[in-house]
Amino acid sequence: xxxxxxxxxxVPVFEExxxxxxxxxxxxxxxxxxxxxxxxxxxxxxxxxxxxxxxxVKGINGFEAEFNxxxxxxxxxKPSVHISDTAEYFCAAGDQTxxxxxxxxxxxxxxxxx
Amino acid sequence: xxxxxQTPSHQVTQMGQEVILRCVPISNHLYFYWYRQILGxxxxxxxxxxxxxxxxxxxxxxxxxxxxxxxxSNFTLKIRSTKLEDSxxxxxxxxxxxQGTxxxxxxxxxxxxx
Numbered sequence: 001x002x003x004x005x006x007x008x009x010x011v012p013v014f015e016e017x018x019x020x021x022x023x024x025x026x027x028x029x030x031x032x033x034x035x036x037x038x039x040x041x042x043x044x045x046x047x048x049x050x051x052x053x054x055x056x057v058k059g060i061n062g063f064e065a066e067f068n069x070x071x072x073x074x075x076x077x078k079p080s081v082h083i084s085d086t087a088e089y090f091c092a093a094g095d096q097t098x099x100x101x102x103x104x105x106x107x108x109x110x111x112x113x114x
Numbered sequence: 115x116x117x118x119x120q121t122p123s124h125q126v127t128q129m130g131q132e133v134i135l136r137c138v139p140i141s142n143h144l145y146f147y148w149y150r151q152i153l154g155x156x157x158x159x160x161x162x163x164x165x166x167x168x169x170x171x172x173x174x175x176x177x178x179x180x181x182x183x184x185x186x187s188n189f190t191l192k193i194r195s196t197k198l199e200d201s202x203x204x205x206x207x208x209x210x211x212x213q214g215t216x217x218x219x220x221x222x223x224x225x226x227x228x
Contacts, residue, residue, distance in 0.1 A: 032214045044219035051214050100212035104157035
């Protein structure tokens, strides 16, 4: 079975500073990896995804993530955050065994401080 | 932009009552999902639905739960006899295909069982 770990439940960061939100996964098979963002009172919106190919994935709103198979990680980064980036961020994994459900982490609350 | 819509946004029900949560997936999508998030916990997969039948379900999705696509546009989750521990945010999602494709999520229905 898969599991996804987001070690940081809350990350405060000053505006225009860089940020990294950590995600680790465990899986015995090849995985698909996703980052979703949830703004207050809204649903989950896809930021970016890794299916195969280049390990550096670029997404919306200036975010990017790097798939590291040896460290089983898929950390999310942004070089300069904005107030509007304040939200909950979820890492999720799906596998290639035929199942089409996603396993989510517990989420990281990013708070951008003016 | 097409989106997944869920109604109601908030439902309060008494323990033991039946509830039906409604979702309208994106029209050309073939896979439909229900997830839930208990307050402070991770988003958990409940069930996926394809070609008018359940394709995957988790251990959470016991006999108290059922899903239906009654009219070709709506996708519903029924909880037959609600328990206090069913209180959670319930997310509906849909995707064009199954594994590896982006799932689009609705805004969620917050279910409170009293």
